[in-house]
Each structure stands twice: as C-alpha cells, then as structure tokens.
Amino acid sequence: MPRVANHDARHGQITDAVQRLIVRHGLTAVTVARTAAEAGMSVGLVQHYFTxxxxxxxxxxxxxxxxxxxxxxxxxxxxxxxxxxxxxxxxxxxxxxxxxxxxxxxxxxxxxxxxxxxxxxxxxxxxxxxxxxxxxxxxxxxxxxxxxxxxxxxxxxxxxxxxxxxxxxxxxxxxxxxxxxxxxxxxxxxxxxxxxxxxxxxxxxxxxxx
The missing domain is CATH 1.10.357.10 (Tetracycline Repressor, domain 2)
Structure with missing residues (x-):
C-alpha cells in the first residue's frame, strides 16, 4: 500500500507541475526537464513515470x-x-x-x-x-x-x-x-x-x- 500511495503521489506531483506550466507559459513550455524542475524532482524520476x-x-x-x-x-x-x-x-x-x-x-x-x-x-x-x-x-x-x-x-x-x-x-x-x-x-x-x-x-x- 505505501508503494502504491507513493506512486500516486509522485504521479499527481508531476501532472500538477505540467498543469502549472501550461497555465503560465503554454504547452510549448512543457518538457521533461522543465516539468522536473517545476515538480521539484530529478529528470530521472520524471522519466521513470513518463518518457x-x-x-x-x-x-x-x-x-x-x-x-x-x-x-x-x-x-x-x-x-x-x-x-x-x-x-x-x-x-x-x-x-x-x-x-x-x-x-x-x-x-x-x-x-x-x-x-x-x-x-x-x-x-x-x-x-x-x-x-x-x-x-x-x-x-x-x-x-x-x-x-x-x-x-x-x-x-x-x-x-x-x-x-x-x-x-x-x-x-x-x-x-x-x-x-x-x-x-x-x-x-x-x-x-x-x-x-x-x-x-x-x-x-x-x-x-x-x-
């Protein structure tokens, strides 16, 4: 259960970061690197969930x-x-x-x-x-x-x-x-x-x- 909860939390953290980037700068601002910075995590962790x-x-x-x-x-x-x-x-x-x-x-x-x-x-x-x-x-x-x-x-x-x-x-x-x-x-x-x-x-x- 903790692993599932952590997975869901990370997933939500990343998608919330994507949404904030879209709202502030538009879709062109969304990259794996910028999303990682916005979410406060490493590029590698973001790529673990989304490539x-x-x-x-x-x-x-x-x-x-x-x-x-x-x-x-x-x-x-x-x-x-x-x-x-x-x-x-x-x-x-x-x-x-x-x-x-x-x-x-x-x-x-x-x-x-x-x-x-x-x-x-x-x-x-x-x-x-x-x-x-x-x-x-x-x-x-x-x-x-x-x-x-x-x-x-x-x-x-x-x-x-x-x-x-x-x-x-x-x-x-x-x-x-x-x-x-x-x-x-x-x-x-x-x-x-x-x-x-x-x-x-x-x-x-x-x-x-x-």
Missing part, C-alpha cells in the same frame, strides 16, 4: 477529467438528496466545464492544450473522442431521466440534444476564456439556462405531487 511529453499531457488531461467527474458526481448526489430538478443539476454540472474561476480556467487550458496536441496525434485524438462521448452520454442520460419524470415535456432525440447542449457549453467556455470581460457570469448562466429550457420545458411529476 515523453505526450504521456505527461495525457496523464494531466486524465487527471483533470477525473476531478471534473468527481465534482459532477458530488453535485448529482447532493442534488438528488435535496430533491433538485434534473435541469438544475445538469446546469450545475455543465458550469464545471466553463472557466469561471482560477481552478476551472487551469483545467480549461489543459483541455485546450490537449485538443491542440490531439489534432496531430491519433492516440490522443482517440482519448479526446472517448472523453467527449462520455460527457455527451451523461447529458443524454439526464435528458432520458427528465423524460421519465416529466421535466422533458416532449419526446426528443436525447443523443442529438446532448450534442447541442455540450457543443453550446463548450462554445460558452471558449468565449469566456477569450473575452472574460465581455462574458460576465450572469450572462453565461442565463445563456445556459435558456439552452436547457428548450429541452427541459416541463415539471417533474414528483414536484407536482409534493
């Missing part, structure tokens, strides 16, 4: 997605316990993809760097497609649940609507990153609410009975 820049970026991207998923799971669990509407929980989950604070901005920059690198790397592109498909699948599941409970008032193609919602959210994230002063949080949330209301136009039958 290439792509491997470090993939691990960092995976770590960012893991944090996002954990936050979403926590939001859903808390929302279900509080009896919140599905649309409200979905909105809270999608907002986690938008760089509205320093932590989410750092994660967004990692995703942006990964997308740039994936455009020229088939392995990374496959991981990116799988990740995006997973997000769309979770949104489609929320739409399906909304159909069952009545929040989605009309029959819809859940996969098609999930594609629109996720693409819209990614667009908001990009605009927020490029022009933060021109995209205040209130406007971002209002735009997302408007998009979700096009699908979640009903009221859950549980709420009607309460």
């Amino acid at each position: 290439t820049k792509d491997e470090m970026l993939l691990a960092t991207f995976t770590r960012v997605n893991g944090r996002f998923t954990a936050r979403v799971d926590e939001l859903v669990n808390r929302g279900e316990a509080d009896g919140r509407a599905i649309a409200e929980m979905l909105r809270q989950a999608l907002v986690e993809l938008i760089p509205l604070d320093d932590d989410r901005r750092a994660e967004f920059l990692v995703r942006l760097a990964f997308a740039d690198q994936a455009a020229h790397n088939a392995r990374l592109a496959a991981v990116q497609r799988e990740t995006l498909a997973g997000i769309r699948s979770r949104v489609a599941q929320a739409i399906g649940n909304g159909t069952v409970c009545g929040e989605v008032a009309e029959p819809v193609d859940a996969a098609a609507q999930a594609l629109r919602i996720v693409a819209f959210t990614e667009g908001l994230a990009l605009h927020t990153h490029i022009d933060p002063d021109g995209t205040p949080t209130s406007a971002i949330l209002a735009a997302l609410d408007d998009q979700l209301s096009r699908v979640f136009s009903g009221t859950c039958r549980r709420a009607q009975l309460s």
Whole structure:
C-alpha cells in the first residue's frame, strides 16, 4: 500500500507541475526537464513515470477529467438528496466545464492544450473522442431521466440534444476564456439556462405531487 500511495503521489506531483506550466507559459513550455524542475524532482524520476511529453499531457488531461467527474458526481448526489430538478443539476454540472474561476480556467487550458496536441496525434485524438462521448452520454442520460419524470415535456432525440447542449457549453467556455470581460457570469448562466429550457420545458411529476 505505501508503494502504491507513493506512486500516486509522485504521479499527481508531476501532472500538477505540467498543469502549472501550461497555465503560465503554454504547452510549448512543457518538457521533461522543465516539468522536473517545476515538480521539484530529478529528470530521472520524471522519466521513470513518463518518457515523453505526450504521456505527461495525457496523464494531466486524465487527471483533470477525473476531478471534473468527481465534482459532477458530488453535485448529482447532493442534488438528488435535496430533491433538485434534473435541469438544475445538469446546469450545475455543465458550469464545471466553463472557466469561471482560477481552478476551472487551469483545467480549461489543459483541455485546450490537449485538443491542440490531439489534432496531430491519433492516440490522443482517440482519448479526446472517448472523453467527449462520455460527457455527451451523461447529458443524454439526464435528458432520458427528465423524460421519465416529466421535466422533458416532449419526446426528443436525447443523443442529438446532448450534442447541442455540450457543443453550446463548450462554445460558452471558449468565449469566456477569450473575452472574460465581455462574458460576465450572469450572462453565461442565463445563456445556459435558456439552452436547457428548450429541452427541459416541463415539471417533474414528483414536484407536482409534493
């Protein structure tokens, strides 16, 4: 167990260093040597875990997605316990993809760097497609649940609507990153609410009975 814990700690230390380099200087600043210096360890130790820049970026991207998923799971669990509407929980989950604070901005920059690198790397592109498909699948599941409970008032193609919602959210994230002063949080949330209301136009039958 101690060895596993130490491995995980070293792994996290390196990927956190990669993220900090991306945030401060961009992807071009990420090298094994610079990552080692940022992480406060030897080049040899970094190379023990990762031999290439792509491997470090993939691990960092995976770590960012893991944090996002954990936050979403926590939001859903808390929302279900509080009896919140599905649309409200979905909105809270999608907002986690938008760089509205320093932590989410750092994660967004990692995703942006990964997308740039994936455009020229088939392995990374496959991981990116799988990740995006997973997000769309979770949104489609929320739409399906909304159909069952009545929040989605009309029959819809859940996969098609999930594609629109996720693409819209990614667009908001990009605009927020490029022009933060021109995209205040209130406007971002209002735009997302408007998009979700096009699908979640009903009221859950549980709420009607309460």
